[in-house]
Amino acid sequence: MVFQRPSVFLMSKPRAKLPFSEETLQAMLIRVLRPLVKLALASGFNFISFSTVLRRLYIEVAEKEFTLPNKNQTDSRISLLTGIHRKDVNRLRGQVLAASFLTTGVSQTSRILARWLADPFYCDAEDRPSALPRTSSDGAPSFESLVSDITKDVHPRSILDDWLDKGIVVLDENGWIRLDLSSIVPNAGDEARRHYFTRNLRDHVQASVMNLMNEPPPNFERAVHYDRISPELAARLDAIARDEGMTLLLKLNKIAHQAIKDDPGGNSRWIAGLYVMTEEADADLKADAASETETDE
Numbered sequence: 001m002v003f004q005r006p007s008v009f010l011m012s013k014p015r016a017k018l019p020f021s022e023e024t025l026q027a028m029l030i031r032v033l034r035p036l037v038k039l040a041l042a043s044g045f046n047f048i049s050f051s052t053v054l055r056r057l058y059i060e061v062a063e064k065e066f067t068l069p070n071k072n073q074t075d076s077r078i079s080l081l082t083g084i085h086r087k088d089v090n091r092l093r094g095q096v097l098a099a100s101f102l103t104t105g106v107s108q109t110s111r112i113l114a115r116w117l118a119d120p121f122y123c124d125a126e127d128r129p130s131a132l133p134r135t136s137s138d139g140a141p142s143f144e145s146l147v148s149d150i151t152k153d154v155h156p157r158s159i160l161d162d163w164l165d166k167g168i169v170v171l172d173e174n175g176w177i178r179l180d181l182s183s184i185v186p187n188a189g190d191e192a193r194r195h196y197f198t199r200n201l202r203d204h205v206q207a208s209v210m211n212l213m214n215e216p217p218p219n220f221e222r223a224v225h226y227d228r229i230s231p232e233l234a235a236r237l238d239a240i241a242r243d244e245g246m247t248l249l250l251k252l253n254k255i256a257h258q259a260i261k262d263d264p265g266g267n268s269r270w271i272a273g274l275y276v277m278t279e280e281a282d283a284d285l286k287a288d289a290a291s292e293t294e295t296d297e
Contacts, residue, residue, distance in 0.1 A: 058082040118257030131176040234278045245274040
């Protein structure tokens, strides 16, 4: 396995010539889009609906991100860039595509969990989220104070009932509330899963695209993968990666939570994510594996 030092992003500029041909890009897109087509078909979202979204997205990206200096972006230029007929460009231009599934409920849940996982007031001596009583009359940490730190619009009991139903928390023998880290994502509601699917996948793709289009590549993006191994070894590596990955994410969350208190604020956005996957190799993965060593990265 070869590890490279992460590159520093110093005024990276788009490359004059992209590092792949149209034929190569087509092969890349087939590989990347295959799981999304599977999701679309499983959801009853047919090709006509998919192509309608793509048409509007092509127009929107061309309009916002491929303008010429000191010139208005015209329907004709968008048509030239996208290959979409000018009449369709004129008809569809300006229609806003919904970009986020983030709702108030999902946002509040994320913020409450982040504080419980990172704020020393709500963690024990070993930096683990403490078990909390429902309420406290002496200013000690409680589930009620945790929720109230984030929002006054929702009663803590409503959030507790929802989290108990989803398995995010459990009640111990003393009636105190304990956070179950293993259940935060697996037992999340459909709304939250849709949000994080959209957000995480978009961010990963954005990081990869920026690495392809800039020199030096600005984003840290690495992976470890082994092919043609036994199911037993795959399961063992999967368990280790999940534990180590969660440890890293909790550490980063704690650092960010403490640092943000003194941060003046700005327009920057930061995200670190991990994914761990074990699967039976399908035909296209086997074809790739035939041309790679098992420790290639």
